[in-house]
Amino acid sequence: MRSAILTTALCALLATLPGTPAQAVMRPGTSAATRPDTLAQVATLPGTIALPNGFRPEGIAIGGRPVAYLGSLANGDIYRADLRTGQGAVVSKGPGTPSVGLKLDSRNRLFVSGGTAGNARVIDVRTGAVLKSYPLATGASFVNDVVLTRDAAWFTDSTNPVLYKLPLGRHGTLPDQAVSVPLTGAIQYTTGNNANGIAPTPDRKSLLIVQSNVGKLFKADPATGVTTEVNLGGESLVNGDGLLLNGRTLYVVQNRLNTVTVIRLTADGSSGQVVNRLTDPRFDVPSTVASFGNRLYLPNARFTTTPAPDTTYTVNAITAPRDH
Known part of the structure; x- marks a missing residue:
């Protein structure tokens, strides 16, 4: 109880400091032994992490x-x-085929989008073992990104207008097979990279999908697959890739623009306002974003660089702006 009181008091203090995110102290699911208890501790983390060449x-x-x-x-x-x-x-x-979008649950299971392999797999990160693999599509496909909701894992396909659902049972039990939910309504697939990043709406009742090639954000009904366009006041999200929702703030990575667009959404996700655009000289076509403490972490996919065994890759951290 004393620890909880101190944490609450620290959160309240940080909320009054200019430019300091009120939620930077602790993320849901963190343990007392590992959470960043102060912004100073987070600030000591490396700003750039080198990945293996190639x-x-x-x-x-x-x-x-x-x-x-x-x-x-x-x-x-x-x-x-x-x-x-x-x-x-x-x-x-x-497996020799791509790993694209990733999400980690509280049971140390990593849900992995399989890209051109048209599949998904679930990995135990403690052992590296593949717990289950799911064929999602036949023929041409690109299973791109994944989001976890309370009762399912949802995967986008950039080639086919469909969402793939892994319904999770009691205590997160993995299903035997996936369910396909066709996307209809406002979203219209065309040439190029279509549905890409996916995230929940702030009220957790619907799903948000960014369509890279046309630069639009859509809201999808998870029960029916019917989509409506999110009103962004004419703002473009072209090259939109990974999405990250924090409260009512949505971060949209626009990969080839080397930009993270920050959107303040309504609770139901039907509309939003662009409130910031973040960039950094270290960005080299970042593909997506995850957070820890008050930092955003973005891997440089370097899509404009011809990949070779000695090509270098990094993950860069930037400070998240204060919530609007």
């Missing part, structure tokens, strides 16, 4: 501990990076 990162997932998991487009390897030291190692060998 790794080709795309997705990143961070849970309650100062550890990031990254997936390789080259061969599907999963790399574990310590945010405190910058050191890391491959913890799960890939």
